Structures are given as C-alpha cells and as structure tokens.
Amino acid sequence: MKLLPPVNRISRVLVLAGLAGLAGIAAASAAAGEPVKVILDTDIAEDVDDAGAMALLHALANRGEAEILGIMVSSRNEWSAPCVDAINTWYGRPDIPVGYQRGLQFGYQNTKDPGRDTPSNYAEAVSKACPHDLRKSSEAIEAAALYRKILAGQPDRSVTIVTVGFLTNLCNLLNSRPDNNSPLEGEALVRQKVKQWVCMGGRFPQGGDEYNLMWDTISSVRAVNDWPTPIVFSGGEIGEKIKVGARLHETPENNPVRLCYQHYNGLTNRESWDQTAVLYAVRGERDYWTLSEPGLCLMHHRVIHGHSEWIPAAGRQHRFLIPKMPTAELGKVIEDMMIEPPRTAK
C-alpha cells in the first residue's frame, strides 16, 4: 500500500448490507502443532512489502506454523503472477496454486475500467531472473474460481484469508455461483469454510482513505460490508512505522525477494504494512498487538473513491490491531524471518 493525502469528505452513499452475526472473533492462531491454513491475496507489483510478506509467510510455513493453500493476485500486471511463482519456487514450493484477478476497477472519476495496468519496477525483472514456470499472469486461473476450488476442499471454518492488496478477488468470490467444486453460492461457501479474514487496509480508529480499500471501490464496499466471517484489520497506521528490508543483503543475490527490494528501492528499508497482516494471521496477537473492541468497518462508496469509517458496536465481527510491542522489536521479528533461507539450500 501507499499513503495518500486525505480528501475532504463529501456527500456519500452508505452501502450497508449483510449485517454480521454475533459470532466472536475466532482465535487467530491454530492449536499447537497445527499449521494455520492461509490463502494470501496480494497486489504484488507496485509496492514491495508484498514480496516481504511472501518471504515472511514462507518462513512461517518452514516452521510448521502455516500451510500455504494458494496465493491470489489482485494487481493487474502480466508479471505479477510469474513473480509470485518465482518466489514460491525459490522457497521450494513451486506448485502452490496462483490465481489472478479479472475485472479490477480503478475508481477515479467513474467506475469504468480504464484498462490501466498497475506499474511495477521489479516484477518483470525478477520474473526474468528467477526460475519458475508460470509465463504470464493472464495464464493463471481466475482467482475467484481458484478460491472456490481451494475452499471446497478444506474443513469447515478452517481457512484464514489474508489480503494485502485490492479486494477485487474477494468481491468476485462473494458474487460467485455454484460450480463443479461446490453447490454453494459464494457467500455461503465463505461462511462455511473461512475462519477469519485478516485485511491490511483502512485506518483506525479515525477511518478515511487508504490505498488498498480506496481504488477498486466497488469491490471494497461489497467485500468488507458483506463479508460473513470475522475480520481483523491491520490499518495503515500499523505497518507504516515498521521499516525493514535492508537486511535482505545478507541473503543470496539470486533470492527473488532480495531482487524485488533491489529493483524497488536499492535494497533499503521499506514500510511493512503487508507483513503485519501475515504475522497476525498466523501467530495472532502474542505480545505484538492487542485487538480493539468489536465494531464495524463500514466502507463508503464516494464519487471519486472509497473510504472507511469505524463504528464501535458490541456484537459485530470486525476488530483492528493496536500496537503493543515496541516498533523496532517487532521489526526485528519480521525481518529475521524475511531473511531466513528456503527449506532446501539454493
């Protein structure tokens, strides 16, 4: 994500549907010895913390704390999915299924898709430099279809979805129809299979504009307001204080995550928005964070783009992270894992 200047509040249309039930927040971490089943949904392309989040997730998988069921791409760039595949291959998991968005809409002045690609200054270079077999993003399976296939094969209320980009794929998942994988509509399938959604997005408690939620506004409104399971948000204010990545220079020069940072910012530190969502999804609060009281993160669809509003409300299913561990200490937890080697020597 990136930080953007606030925009004056203007008249807005409330879109509120699918009121959540009274179920509490599911425990984020699995029982001891049981890996958290994770689907990561990333807009890898523009910013580089997505690559850092993938490194962290693979390190957690190496420790037996996470099982990576699939990775979805929500950015539009033909090199995004190959870059994901290259990182998975580096970590010895070349067959993790990768899904790619269809129908990403950038807000701007209207809801028509302007056909704009998400720029990237590393995805193509990394894809060309590192081994993998997915040639271009549009050859990957459509993300909502892959979500359905994966979810249908998992036990009830067992899957944690982590989004660190746009919500295009989750909107399409909610809107999906019965198929060969499941007779359920999208919302019912999510309600049955998903334990919780951890969303890097929004700002808390003040609300407002935030990159991941504001651009594909229609998708954000649909996904956040109608999601049928608990959601925990890592707001922009959490990761922006944690700056890591420079220590990737301690890893091999052909490490694709190192190369992402190399091409992005010359292998210097960068904010860690996306890593925080992955870390919470797998490990829960620990002594890293506390959780807010329950409430509702209400997405508003405005003329130009969307913004979120936090409404405290007992019995609702949304919460947000509140910092607890000192920033430098938490940054070290994250970066130590980002620079860990793959399971097999490269």
Ligand SMILES: [Ca+2]
């Ligand atoms: Ca991201």
